[in-house]
Amino acid sequence: MAQSEPKKKLPRKALPADARIETLAVREGLPASPWGENSEALFLTSSFTHPDAATAAARFANEEEAFVYSRFTNPTTMMFERRLAALEGTEAAIGTASGMSAILLMIMGLLKAGDHVICSRSVFGATIVLFEREFGKFGVETTFVSQTDLSEWRAAVKPNTKLLFAETPSNPLTEVCDIQALADIAHANGALLAVDNCFCTPAIQQPVKMGADLIIHSGTKYLDGQGRVLAGAICGSDKLINGTFMPVMRGAGMSLSPFNAWIVLKGLETLAIRMAAQSANAMKLAQWLEQQPAVDKVYYPGLPSHPQHELAMKQQNGCGGAVVSFTAKAGQGADAAALRKAAFHVIDHTQLCSITANLGDTKTLITHPASTSHGRLAEEQRLAAGITQGMIRISVGLEHIDDLTADLARGLDSLHV
Numbered sequence: 150m151a152q153s154e155p156k157k158k159l160p161r162k163a164l165p166a167d168a169r170i171e172t173l174a175v176r177e178g179l180p181a182s183p184w185g186e187n188s189e190a191l192f193l194t195s196s197f198t199h200p201d202a203a204t205a206a207a208r209f210a211n212e213e214e215a216f217v218y219s220r221f222t223n224p225t226t227m228m229f230e231r232r233l234a235a236l237e238g239t240e241a242a243i244g245t246a247s248g249m250s251a252i253l254l255m256i257m258g259l260l261k262a263g264d265h266v267i268c269s270r271s272v273f274g275a276t277i278v279l280f281e282r283e284f285g286k287f288g289v290e291t292t293f294v295s296q297t298d299l300s301e302w303r304a305a306v307k308p309n310t311k312l313l314f315a316e317t318p319s320n321p322l323t324e325v326c327d328i329q330a331l332a333d334i335a336h337a338n339g340a341l342l343a344v345d346n347c348f349c350t351p352a353i354q355q356p357v358k359m360g361a362d363l364i365i366h367s368g369t370k371y372l373d374g375q376g377r378v379l380a381g382a383i384c385g386s387d388k389l390i391n392g393t394f395m396p397v398m399r400g401a402g403m404s405l406s407p408f409n410a411w412i413v414l415k416g417l418e419t420l421a422i423r424m425a426a427q428s429a430n431a432m433k434l435a436q437w438l439e440q441q442p443a444v445d446k447v448y449y450p451g452l453p454s455h456p457q458h459e460l461a462m463k464q465q466n467g468c469g470g471a472v473v474s475f476t477a478k479a480g481q482g483a484d485a486a487a488l489r490k491a492a493f494h495v496i497d498h499t500q501l502c503s504i505t506a507n508l509g510d511t512k513t514l515i516t517h518p519a520s521t522s523h524g525r526l527a528e529e530q531r532l533a534a535g536i537t538q539g540m541i542r543i544s545v546g547l548e549h550i551d552d553l554t555a556d557l558a559r560g561l562d563s564l565h566v
């Protein structure tokens with residue numbers, strides 16, 4: 150369904166043209182309703198009324214932009230979309246029910262049977278399943294390549310390659326891919342680059358500035374930031390968002406609930422300060438972990454010891470992000486079972502950290518990737534991906550850093566290494 154530009158468009162909020170990202174994070178949205186509310190209103194309504202039948206007809210014919218039905222347009226959802234687009238530096242954004250439904254909408258909008266995708270092997274597990282198993286059934290073929298070796302991406306390009314998909318830094322190893330280089334490979338071959346920006350958020354990394362065409366978000370993580378709701382979004386050009394994805398959303402309905410949109414909209418107001426504070430905490434925790442005798446290796450892009458430290462600092466506004474992984478030691482020649490026991494010992498000796506595989510909360514979260522997020526892989530696949538049984542991932546929150554180090558010290562100090 151091709152949509153022509155409506156003659157009468159919804160008003161925009163009057164904001165200074167040069168307003169900075171911190172300002173847009175609290176101010177971008179829609180004009181207030183006639184009641185003049187200061188905090189953005191939550192419009193929990195499935196449909197919208199029209200003053201007369203002729204206006205309804207004009208709105209359904211898309212001659213006049215207006216709210217019609219919340220499957221595709223809702224003022225609260227639109228405020229979230231405009232605000233997120235402003236932060237990512239894209240023309241537009243579209244909210245979705247979850248991060249996964251953002252990727253689903255992207256694939257449905259861009260690809261058809263016979264098309265080819267190149268995707269990093271280190272992306273979120275459900276993303277791999279969606280590309281490989283679900284869209285494999287519909288004739289979309291995906292080649293999985295190394296997160297960091299650009300020659301694998303170049304070698305995988307085919308005449309029917311339409312999309313390159315990456316996520317950086319990766320989970321749980323925090324490997325960083327070169328966004329500009331991937332954009333160049335995509336564009337030289339007439340393909341698009343989509344980047345899942347869940348781990349950094351636009352407060353730390355704006356992939357469109359490095360040539361990415363589409364940004365994927367799981368709003369469930371840092372955009373909400375307090376672990377309350379599921380949400381997602383795609384950010385990109387007006388042509389892709391409103392021309393390509395909006396018609397699919399109208400038909401397929403992976404819509405963001407206005408209530409969840411309101412939560413993430415308000416979450417965006419504190420995103421920059423949360424990311425800065427959680428990143429600073431993560432940096433201190435990573436440095437502390439590197440000093441612990443019971444810790445084997447620390448994975449954190451902010452550390453100079455990280456293999457892509459320089460690239461990360463360039464792409465991520467000098468911030469490492471708030472996810473730190475490390476491996477616990479279990480003595481000389483320890484086997485997988487001993488390593489798992491050591492990791493469980495450290496996790497079970499924490500009192501503050503929440504044991505959950507989620508991330509992006511103000512509360513610090515701790516997980517054992519090999520038995521949770523990556524538990525369904527075979528041990529050889531896990532080891533090929535660098536995820537050992539001794540590995541622990543921490544999504545660092547806002548607690549005092551000394552309380553966090555004390556929480557981890559309990560288990561680490563009583564490990565007999």
Ligand SMILES: *Cc1c(COP(=O)(O)O)cnc(C)c1O
Pocket residue numbers: 247248249250273316345347348366367368369370379380381
């Ligand atoms: C959680 C996550 C997703 C999926 O988001 P949901 O909101 O849980 O559907 C996608 N990508 C990354 C990197 C994630 O961490």
